[in-house]
Amino acid sequence: MMQRTLTRDRGMGFGEKLASVSWPFIVLLCLLAGTGYAMLYSAAGGSPEPWAFRHGLRFGFGVLLMLSIALVDIRLILKLAWPLYLLGIGLLVLVALHGAVGKGAQRWLDLGPIQVQPSELMKIFLVIALASWFHRASIERVGNPLFLIPPLIAVAVPVVMVLRQPxxxxxxxxxxxxxxxxxxxxxxxxxxxxxGGAVAVAAPIAYESLHDYQKNRILTFLNPESDPLGTGYHIIQSKIALGSGGMFGQGFVQGTQSQLNFLPEKQTDFIFTMLAEEFGFAGAAALLGLNLLVVLNGLAMAFSCRHQFGRLVAVGITTNFFLYVFVNIAMVMGAIPVGGVPLPLVSHGGSAMITVMIGFGVLMSVHVHRDVEIEGEQQA
Amino acid sequence: MKKEKGQRTVFTRRLVMLGLGKTALLGALGVRLWQLQVKESERYAVLADENRISMRLLPPPRGRITDRFGVPIAENRLNWRAMLVAERTDDVGATLATFSHVVPLTEAERTRIERDVRRRRRFVPVLVREFLDWEDMARLEVNAPDLPGIVTDVGQSRTYPYGEEFAHLIGYVAAPAEADLDGDPMLQLPGIRIGRAGLERAHDQALRGRAGRVQLEVNAVGRVIRELEREEGTPGQDVTTTLDAGLQQAVSRRIENDSAAVVVLDARNGEVMAMASTPSFDPNVFAEGVSSAQWRAWTSNRRNPLVNKAVAGLYAPGSTFKMVVALAALDSRLVAPGERIPCFGVTQLGDSKFHCWKRGGHGWLDMREAIKQSCDCYFYETAKRVGIDRIATMSRRFGLGVELDLELPGARSGLIPTRQWKMATQGVPWQQGETLVHGIGQGFTQVSPLQLAVMTARMVNGGRAIQPHLTRAVGGALQKGHRAEDWPALGIPEPHLRLMRESMSGVVNERGGTAWASRLPAELGVAMGGKTGTTQVRRITMAERERGLRRQEDLPYEWRHHALFVGFAPVEEPVYAVAVIVEHGGGGSAAAAPVARDVMLETLTRDPARRTSPPPPPTRPDQQRVAEAAAPGPARTERP
Structure with a gap:
């Protein structure tokens, strides 16, 4: 087995690597991005401008980026795990100092043509860093509380910085x-x-330290109808749009809520609502299914990987994607507080698209290099 | 290898759990989605419709008010407006600067416009200037390429072609106040005007019409996407008044330099042919807003231009009241028509002396002569015999001291005193001396010129209890009361009434009558009857009487007597009744009778029975412009 791994690794040329990329997975991504294109076309009232065309272009660029990363040797990624982590922290520091303020929070870093949201990139780097930490660890070592302290610190640092953005x-x-x-x-x-218990105890204290708009979101979530024209407006309008979609929807570019702008930010956070209004429950369920396929496919890649680093990375990237999808959809349905989370590959937004594709690039690299042997795995 | 196995086993087990968990979570979302989209779909579909459909009201044109011949006295004029749509220009300031070159804007206007632009959504038009004239409109159209964001439209505003001459009758329109909101959604419309005074207020409901509705599909910020359904409103109904615009104009001009009021009635049915009160005000000013300086000038003017003296001015009737006293005497048979009562220039009652206006007295007079010469002593004696309560009863039958059915808001009912009234209000019993004073129309008695006109009309129309009214037709439907038979009889015997007519004819048409100088020219072939009246504004003191009465012209204006006259014509078959009061005019024969003569002359020559076609309406400069402007509409105009 080891022999095969070695030979395979040695012999893996450019073409062979490309051939071992999971093309069905890419097809799934294309379907998602295609849905995004269609919905952005509709959000503009039936026009590729200003969103859909750029969305397509970005996705094309994103696929190339993903494939390039997929060809990078997984062992190189492992070696670079901590440097990348530090890079992410550095970007977070930078954004805290020079970032653009959007909607009352410092999140964006303007890098000329594209804007980067370091907190998104950081999650990928954190996944890689955590995977590299645990990939060497035996179950016994994982059981040692002291062993868990460094990764917890590695998590806490970016989390605190993101909280401070806020x-x-x-x-x-x-x-x-x-x-x-x-x-x-x-x-x-x-x-x-x-x-979990500690969080439950700390939650009331933490609540007091939240910004007003964050408190508002939570309060609105608890009772959206209390302030129909204020913070609850988005959720109520979104629910009306969902409801008016019915089973099969109002038709492409026909959703009254979305087309008449009752729906806020329909091209970004509320694009799922728009799809659900125009294509009904059938369309919305199909998109849910598509996302589930992506998630399960990612988990399958984790399962088929033969080294712990790859498995953990795959789970991390997939979970990150899953969380985006879940939070976004739950949010537009009024199931959790509104949180400004886009629907990956469907929502408009360059930074999110690029970040997601970088993540999938890493996932694809895991898949391509699923059989390589990684040094140090046995020792620890 | 074993360690790796353990790690892998744990991983695989937990991976499966993770996969199941994620599937379950997404599945839960799907279930919730199914609830929202399929189970509760109907509820949300209704909400969605409410969201997108906006009802707007279309204001109907307000009905016109015309005179009896259809001459408009209140109509709508086109109001050209320039608006600014901020989103259609890159630079609001620059557009306004260019606009200022074409149509100068004041600094205050600019500040207001810029403030409005900031406050409203960028696609909502903001008013830049209204009541633009045709030249300004033309200049704006020519400069349109340099005025991005400027759009013009045309609304309607109320205009009164006769201005001051009908102000007290027509009233005016103004934006509704909080208290005016009566549930009619139309009143919420911006720019809507409702009747605030006069006929505009009395017939507001009919004039207003019913608003049309348009269902619009709007987006979340209120921008109109398209029109779904339109239901045209009903324009306000035209109100035809009983007035004769030409007569009204002539009457107003006759008294324009006085503080006076004139009422001309069709005695047969109570139609108000003309009703003027001077000084007046221009109701057109209200359409564009009254400045506080203007308002102060009106309210501080001692001649009260805002008050319609014809219905809201109360005066002692003076000698014009003597017919009522005479009729009460005849009715009670306490004085016979032919009975002669002496006048020695003064009547003694206890310690008090009551003077006749004529020093030295009239000698022995019967009723006809007493009215003709307006002898005071005769009526002191008559009143003494009849008593105040019978006089009061007769007064009310002739409309004095009672509320009349006129449509005009603000009419006052005046006061006719009785014993009971005095006891109730002052707590002192009635004195007989007071009866004497009231016998010549002085004392507590207070009546309006309209009431005097009604009194005269009821006296000469065969004793029918006509009510004065200003409305002939609403929306083309004739109103009740335009026929004489619509009115009930008062039940006064015809011989009594005939005696009054003859006496009043004597006042004007016989030498020695107090209005002989104001008789109608003989060549007209029609005679007028009437009665003069002069009422003291202040008591004449004994000292003054001893020094010799001064001429009225020598007294300060406020001290001069009010001059009154009531009259009718033609004497043989009365059609018109007139009442005139000239405040501080001096004497009734000198100041009021000439006005009545001129008014009656005008009325008789304009007699609608002799008229075939209505006269052309007067033209005012701004009206002409509207007529021109209405024809060639500018190309870029957006209609609201």
């Missing part, structure tokens, strides 16, 4: 992502229970 939603998502990583790495369940 971006509560993203910080929570980062925590959940890290939690899933620790879970599949084998951390004992009672430890999760312990942390």
């Amino acid at each position: 971006n509560l939603g993203n910080a929570l998502i980062t925590c959940m992502l890290a939690g899933v990583m620790l879970f599949v790495a084998g951390v004992r369940l009672w430890k999760f229970a312990l942390v």
